[in-house]
């Protein structure tokens with residue numbers, strides 16, 4: 001049986017209070033297996049990023065609890081310092097924009113992340129080189145971000161995100177700024193990480209064409225997980241035809 005990597009149990013997040021309170025996520029419960037590639041879809045403002053921020057231990061939930069690798073890691077009382085420590089060791093993030101430091105080369109951007117993850121000097125450089133090589137970027141290690149294409153920048157960002165060998169990788173629309181080929185390439189890399197390295201990967205996407213790679217897709221609407229879908233078969237053509245696992 002596959003182990004559960006991440007669980008959300010009755011998790012809610014409300015921003016602000018009183019008249020200004022926004023219930024961004026409500027009673028979310030989901031178990032995500034080790035090595036699972038999970039897609040998260042839903043309309044704008046439905047709570048997808050909030051889901052990632054809670055799963056990624058960026059902020060504590062207002063209600064409920066979050067378990068990582070079987071251990072309770074967050075509830076409403078968890079301090080920001082504890083979240084930060086766990087996050088640094090176990091979680092990687094990729095965003096829509098690569099957000100690379102412009103004055104550092106591809107290699108230096110990745111090496112810096114290794115150093116933050118407490119790998120030093122030549123070791124950090126060696127590991128950064130290996131990762132960039134695995135992601136097909138060996139020939140561009142000395143290039144500066146502005147000379148790289150969007151897809152190449154995203155591959156460097158991915159190498160940086162997995163520097164700490166995270167159990168969990170969270171990606172917020174990582175392919176939104178890319179064209180078709182590069183989009184497929186980045187999704188392929190995320191898929192490899194899940195399949196070959198056992199990393200649990202959660203990806204927010206608006207891109208229905210990307211949904212065929214996922215093991216499972218959850219749909220969030222108005223702060224609630226309203227449906228789960230089986231992997232999308234591209235021949236079905238329309239996301240409204242996604243096969244429903246539960247509601």
Ligand SMILES: Nc1ncnc2c1ncn2[C@@H]1O[C@H](COP(=O)(O)OP(=O)(O)OP(=O)(O)O)[C@@H](O)[C@H]1O
Nearest residue numbers: 015016022024042043044045046047048049050051
């Ligand atoms: N820090 C915050 N303070 C107050 N409200 C917030 C905050 N973050 C998110 N919200 C609100 O919570 C709701 C969910 O936002 P969230 O960013 O999670 O949605 P989303 O599904 O990721 O949207 P999009 O697809 O447009 O990125 C929205 O109404 C948003 O305005």
